[in-house]
Amino acid sequence: MLPRFSVVEADLFSLHIQFNNESADPISSVSFPLHERTNRIVMWLNQNFLLPDKITPANELDIKLLSLRNRSPLFIQFKPDQSQNLIIQTDNIELAGQIVQSIAAFLAIEDLEVTANFPEFIRELDEIILKVEEFNSVREKISAEMADHSNLIRSLLIRAEDCRLLGNIRDMKKAYSQLMELNHDLITGYKIRTGNHLEFLECLKIVNQAIQKSGRLRVGKPKTQVVNGCRNAIKNNNFQGLAKIIKTGKV
Structure with a gap:
């Protein structure tokens, strides 16, 4: 059986090689305290990555890997004598989440809270959240306009019927002409609202995927807390707080 991270799943890494290139540091990372011996992490590395050479145990780890598929770097650091933090850069x-889940399973960790720093991911999420807020604003505005038009239509229908009963054909035609214009506006507003709603749902889908990816950076109760906190933020239209929860794990 091949190591877990030797075969590509979606856009994940396939084969990795070790390299030394200080300029290729990733800008994103996830870290968490880990009270384990270094050789346990080395064992996990050797079992889960298809590497040219086996990694040998040392007092600390500073492993630099490079994807042969897209040349993306992956750094794993563990310095038990200093911070006792495992840092995945x-x-x-998505890859970070899979690595966290794999390490937690290997070390039988039931609950794991992390510190996540994915600035580009958060920036893209902020843009989506901004779109969601704009769609919400447009939807509320269109709904209010459609409600006003509906009330005006009822009033014009009554006026047109009164004019018909009184034989006032000129004003009756005028009322029905206004009704046709309002009906056209309602149809246009409905089309805009439908398109807006579809884009809104697509953005929410992306946000939900971001929540799932963020959840997979944690294990056990912290994972559940992040997912539930994010969903509550969406339910309460607290989209600004959503990014904070994803980043810090704190509700």
Whole structure:
């Protein structure tokens, strides 16, 4: 059986090689405290990555890997004598989540909270959240306009019928002409609202995927807390707080 991270799943890494290139550091990372011996992490690395050479145990780890598929770097650092933090540096949040889940399973960790820093991911999420807020604003505005038009239509229908009963054909025609214009405006507003709603749902889908990716950076209760906190933020239209929860894990 091949190591877990030797075969590509979606956009994840396939084969990795070790390299030394200080200029290629990823800007994103996830870290968490880990009270384990270094050789346990080395064992996990050797079992889960298809590497040219086996990694040998040392007092600390500073492993630099490079994807042979897209040349993306992946750094794994563990210095038990200093911070006791395991640091995973990669700009691929999905890969980071899979690595966290794999390490937690290997070390039988039931609950794991992390510190996540994915600035590009958060920036893209902020843009989506801004669109969601704009769609919400447009939807509320169109709904209010459609409600006003509906009330005006009822009033014009009554006026047109009164004019018909009184034989006032000129004003009756005028009322029906206004009704046709309002009906056209209602149809146009409905089309805009439908298109807006479809884009709104697409943005929410992206936000939900971001929540799932963020959740996979944690294990156990912290994972559940992040997912539930994000969903509550969406339910309460607290989109600005959503990015904070994804980044810090704090509700």
